[in-house]
Amino acid sequence: MTGLTHSVSTTSANVADVTMKSHLVRDDDKQVYGDAGYIGMGKYLGEEKDAPDSRCCVAAKRGTIKTMENRPMKTLLLEYEKNKASIRAKVEHPFHVVKNLFGYRKVRHKGLAKNQAQLFSLFALANLVLAKRCEGRVDEAW
Numbered sequence: 001m002t003g004l005t006h007s008v009s010t011t012s013a014n015v016a017d018v019t020m021k022s023h024l025v026r027d028d029d030k031q032v033y034g035d036a037g038y039i040g041m042g043k044y045l046g047e048e049k050d051a052p053d054s055r056c057c058v059a060a061k062r063g064t065i066k067t068m069e070n071r072p073m074k075t076l077l078l079e080y081e082k083n084k085a086s087i088r089a090k091v092e093h094p095f096h097v098v099k100n101l102f103g104y105r106k107v108r109h110k111g112l113a114k115n116q117a118q119l120f121s122l123f124a125l126a127n128l129v130l131a132k133r134c135e136g137r138v139d140e141a142w
Contacts, residue, residue, distance in 0.1 A: 003090040003130055005123045010116040021045060029055060033088045036061045059084055097126040 009023045021044045025032050032055050034041055042056045060081055068074040098104050104122055107115045
């Protein structure tokens, strides 16, 4: 896992994130991780619910874990969720670069086409920044 962005998709604000999964997941992706908001993501990828060969790895809802009794099963589930969260955290690094380093907090244009073009450019540049960091040659300006 490189942490680099391989695809960008923009929609209006009234479109749920989970419905766009089929546009962002490639056929060669072995695992797909999502937070609790992506429950049911397998349906959008054409996979059956709870299938043993499913690529979807979605976080459990917080309320589900809170209601469990303090037993070894809960401890095991918390450790499993922590591992899934550490993998999902890599997804947030390109957003950190775009939002915090490049200062892109709000859309600048009217219409999806112009905003999508700007996001393509920003995420391509974010990939360059992250690739440079992976090589161990972090520029002092960043």
